[in-house]
């Protein structure tokens with residue numbers, strides 16, 4: 001692989017023929033001529049593997065060899081590159097990628113879980129064996145963000161990277177805001193459209209976005225990241241009411257991921273739903289669209305926007321990696337030798353310093369607001385605004401009403417302590433909702 005012969009075809013073994021795998025086959029077949037021109041040689045799918053051989057995938061597989069066990073793709077003498085599109089951080093995907101690299105075969109994968117959890121080990125292996133390991137589709141699907149950071153921004157020092165990194169959550173939150181529909185009904189749609197992970201809790205609990213953020217932080221800051229150090233909160237707690245109240249306050253709610261370098265070189269790594277001012281660029285990114293921004297010392301602010309999931313965009317990213325390998329790409333996996341990466345020191349959640357949206361459900365009795373305000377004052381939390389809607393049911397003696405608080409910037413530790421005390425007040429009827437506000 002280190003010295004590709006331009007005259008010989010590049011021969012692929014593709015493992016996984018779901019949304020992305022079937023999409024890659026479709027794209028390489030449909031655009032075969034253009035791909036050959038751009039790659040400088042033809043690209044041949046020699047063998048494929050998935051779980052069920054007889055599933056109708058809407059693609060022509062008649063001239064491609066089928067293997068039941070994806071590991072047989074590695075031992076196949078004619079295959080140069082393994083395209084791993086099964087998914088999962090461990091099990092068959094991990095075994096396959098390790099075995100391929102050990103066998104001096106290049107790898108293309110869309111598997112963010114695998115790269116976020118095992119990226120350094122795989123980078124080491126790829127560099128030792130002098131074979132490429134490319135993963136453009138792993139972050140923000142069709143948006144060429146890996147290439148942008150690894151190649152276009154490589155001379156700069158990035159200070160902040162982030163954005164909307166999960167198409168499923170963005171689709172759900174957008175639809176909830178527009179229709180007021182419940183979460184679960186919309187989740188089903190994202191599964192039918194092929195956006196959600198095989199286990200959709202990876203999306204809605206924030207882990208998929210966190211995998212992508214960890215990868216971006218490694219690439220952008222040159223650090224090794226322990227995935228467990230990423231602060232992760234998903235969107236299960238958000239209901240259409242929060243989206244409505246946020247709108248009244250001039251915000252929309254999005255699941256965001258932010259990686260930020262502090263002055264002392266420590267980094268903040270967080271994925272959570274956040275209120276974004278409606279007139280900011282990220283707030284306008286709707287549906288399955290993702291957006292990734294970078295802020296660099298020299299390059300300034302840059303934002304890329306596009307489809308973060310789905311067959312067409314994701315298979316374009318995978319195919320572009322395949323073409324890079326066909327052309328003989330030699331850029332290391334993290335854009336720099338894996339030995340150059342330094343361990344990240346990560347800022348703890350208690351140190352986050354943000355403004356917050358809080359929804360409390362309370363019995364509408366005299367003195368409630370005063371009690372809450374007293375506790376906030378005791379914990380040094382300053383209020384910016386308060387929104388209270390009266391009860392709609394006049395016949396109820398003790399109606400339950402929402403109180404929406406917006407704080408000034410405060411240390412998360414202080415707010416958590418205040419909320420713990422507020423939660424003990426007898427007038428509080430359910431667990432509060434606490435969301436961070438991302439102003440910039």
Ligand SMILES: NC(=O)C1=CN([C@@H]2O[C@H](COP(=O)(O)OP(=O)(O)OC[C@H]3O[C@@H](n4cnc5c(N)ncnc54)[C@H](OP(=O)(O)O)[C@@H]3O)[C@@H](O)[C@H]2O)C=CC1
Pocket residue numbers: 015016017018019020021049050051052053055070085086087088092110111112113137138141194195196197198308309310311314
């Ligand atoms: N969907 C998307 O929009 C995006 C997905 N990704 C990533 O791409 C990868 C693939 O995702 P996606 O295509 O959506 O996933 P799917 O669930 O649609 O497809 C997974 C494929 O893997 C096959 N498979 C599962 N287990 C095995 C096994 N043990 N041996 C052989 N084949 C197996 C399945 O076989 P069978 O079909 O027979 O069941 C299926 O073809 C994941 O890592 C995902 O995170 C990245 C960006 C976007």
Ligand SMILES: N[C@@H](CC=O)C(=O)O
Pocket residue numbers: 138140141165166167168169195196197203208308309310
């Ligand atoms: N499930 C992911 C797919 C792409 O990475 C998402 O919804 O963004």
Ligand code: NA
Pocket residue numbers: 136137138139140141142143144145146317
């Ligand atoms: Na991408």
